[in-house]
Amino acid sequence: MATAEVAFPSRQRLIGVLARGREPQLAGLGVLLIASSALPLAGPQLLRAFIDHAAQGRSVSFLAGIAAAFLGVSLAHQALSVVVGYVSTHLAWVATNALREEVARHALDLDLSFHDGHSPGELIERTDGDVTALSTFMSSFVVQVAGSALTLLGVLVVVLLEDWRIGLGMFGFVLIAALTLGKFRDFAVPRATVRREASARLFGEIEERLTGADDLRANGGGAYAVRKFQQALAFFIRASIRASMATRTMWVITAAVFAVGGVLSLAAGTLLFQAGAISLGTVYLLFRYTSLVRDPLEQISEQQQIAQEAIAGFARVQQLLDERPTVRDNGTKTLPAGPLSVTLDQVSFAYHSGTNVLHSINLDLQPGKVLGLVGRTGSGKTTLTRLLLRLLDPTEGAVRVGDLDLRNVQLESLRQRVALVTQDVQLFGANVRDNLTLFGAHRADDDRLVELLDDLGLGQWFRALPDGLDTMLGPDGAGVSAGEAQLVAFARVFLRDPGLVVLDEATSRLDPLSEERIERAIDNLLDGRTAIVIAHRLGTLHRADEIVVLDHGRIVEHGPRQALVDTRASRFAGLLATASGQQDSEGVLR
Known part of the structure; x- marks a missing residue:
């Protein structure tokens, strides 16, 4: 209970950062999702009409009209899917970029003791890699699962209206599938979390060895560095294999559930057709709707790895935001001018x-x-x-x-x-002006900067620069x-x-x-x-x-x-x- 109470503010903070100022765009995306989810329901209805009217011997022109309508619905669905994909990806990256800024700013505000215990490479992975997992989750998993859920709901309603017996059977199948997915939903999350941690550890190892490359080479420490890198890489590979195996296990379980449901649905439709309760077109309609039920559940299954990565990334970002500096900026006073006691x-x-x-x-x-x-x-x-x-x-x-x-x-x-x-x-790997002013933190015009360089004895150095204050310095001031x-x-x-x-x-x-x-x-x-x-x-x-x-x-x-x-x-x-x-x-x- 205590842990949940501590984590809750950070979860609210994460959601707030992701959604802040983007409510109208999110509402618009919701409308597009509803439309995109409803269009697949129209296709089977048109195909049923085509089959039944063809069986009745209707004219080719009439059937061609139904086919044209089906083609129009399909094209509209594809076009709307592209629009939904673009809007969701754009929103995801805009939102997660804001989160990256929030996390980076928070990390910079943490105490020196925190940074002493976490390498820059690890913090880069947590600030960017984990947030990227959230971005992929928002742009891919959320849209597909939300759209699939809406389609699933529509299918259940339509099938229930077509035949209450098959509707109830399909509802039971969906319930069993949902319970199965729910039971195993978090099966692979711990392994995905370990994989994210292993990735951060690997990046930290690389950053540390690259930083100390000169000392390692000068003192014959190359073999040690390679061995440590191999150990971190081996840990990452093992963690990735375990996470992948967990995901595969989930896929096998859900595939088995889908196969059983498909057989039962086809058998029910066949029996009703033989009893004269439904038409041949309705048999296809029910079969197609069964596929539409299966497709959303398969998409959810296929997106499990993304969800696992996102949940692990979410937890690690939340964990970082839960860190609190002991030095708080609660002061209200300003230091006086002149020399200070x-x-x-x-x-x-x-x-x-x-x-x-x-x-x-x-x-x-x-x-x-x-x-x-x-x-x-x-x-x-x-x-x-x-x-x-x-x-x-x-x-x-x-x-x-x-x-x-x-x-x-x-x-x-x-x-x-x-x-x-x-x-x-x-x-920094920036121009001389930005290195002097720390990217505008210290305000000064160019004339003041040149005067200051002269006063400090850097005038000769400055005038030898090819582009003056716009001259780019190498990373870490190379040169x-x-x-x-x-x-x-x-x-x-x-x-x-x-x-x-x-x-x-x-x-x-x-x-x-x-x-x-x-x-x-x-x-x-x-x-x-x-x-x-x-x-x-x-x-x-x-x-x-x-x-x-x-x-x-x-x-x-x-x-x-x-x-x-x-x-x-x-x-x-x-x-x-x-x-x-x-x-x-x-x-x-x-």
Whole structure:
């Protein structure tokens, strides 16, 4: 019961996304389905009239008129089927594209812990592959089954009017067939779900191996990668075989039911004809209507695999939408202009393991000051920056920026006023303009972009581009050096004009020439702004006003940079001495 209550909102949300704003089109599709389902009922009636009138010796011209009417009905049915197919496919793709957007947006809003446990390849398969299964379901299964159900209902009514005995018999057959299909309806769904999961796992495996292709080849890990791929592929093949066998089993069961029903229907019609209760044309009519009953049920059977894939995809999309981020955008306040203060008040944080990685952190950074944050790997530096960007919320205490608790601040305002630059810059397979403005997220005209590139020392690089701001960059910034990519990241920050900047190892992987340009850019970036600089290369902290040393999630030292440098017994001075290889730490920083 609890599970159903949790899943229900997502099911409503899915249906709402699929149907939103498309009610008139869906109503029109319903009318077309009714017309398309009714036309097959007219054909057997015309053929009965043709047979009976031919047996009575009517003229050729009269029979030709009936044949022409039958041909017209058949052509109209085919034309209407094409229209229904087009409209249903169009609606299905429009609706599921909206769902793709909804699912992708929801996935992007989920916590980092969720993304740490799910590879990009898996999420791509869940966002696109599972939704595609729903699209196929809507455009094929729903239309065919809905149309078949309407035709089936029409056949039962007409046959009941023709002969109540055969009508009741046909109704009984349909009831037995429906119960059989209902009993085995979910027989193959678990196997189809496993197949969808195996597909997602395979895509995730491919994505991960392709991402690490250079390291794998350089370190002789190719055989391992191939073996892991083969294991994922083998699991997918086994899951596909089991799902296919389940579908085949369903087909055999339903085919047996149809065969028995067809024999009984033909026998009943023959007996009534021999008794003189019905005409020869009516025998054909009943036989044809029996075929019309059989056809919808066979279509339902043949569409089982699509239904199974769709149900599995529906469940997985619903499961993804059921995931809830712990960081909610419930704030109503906006951060003030200018440099921002930073206050950490008894801040602790623990991941899902329950073990604190930050312990009762207290920190007060005044506006316009630069704080250097140092500590060994695993000391909590990255977690602290994620709290400042509200990618995480503290499990205890409060994080305040600009004297506002971040939980009360709109995320849009936070993302605009707090900026992060890391050593791993993400460039996209798009033009330079879109890479600078992040596809229009940061508004600026072309003149401003060119001016900014000149100010950052990228003027020569920019003027060598063949198409200027319209020059396309390769995927992941192919063709752009690490230094140039880092300066592009700084340009993005300048366009936002934040009040707080967090630099996380921004110069750690650069050559001396690139680092010199980055250092000049950092000086400009930090002018008039509050900054937190994380650095393993301690010599880059010469611009810091204060230093915080973290160790196992605790602040073990905090003070003015120069005072800590001058205090030989301080932890910071010890770290400098170690890092400089016994060189004079003061000489390094002064």
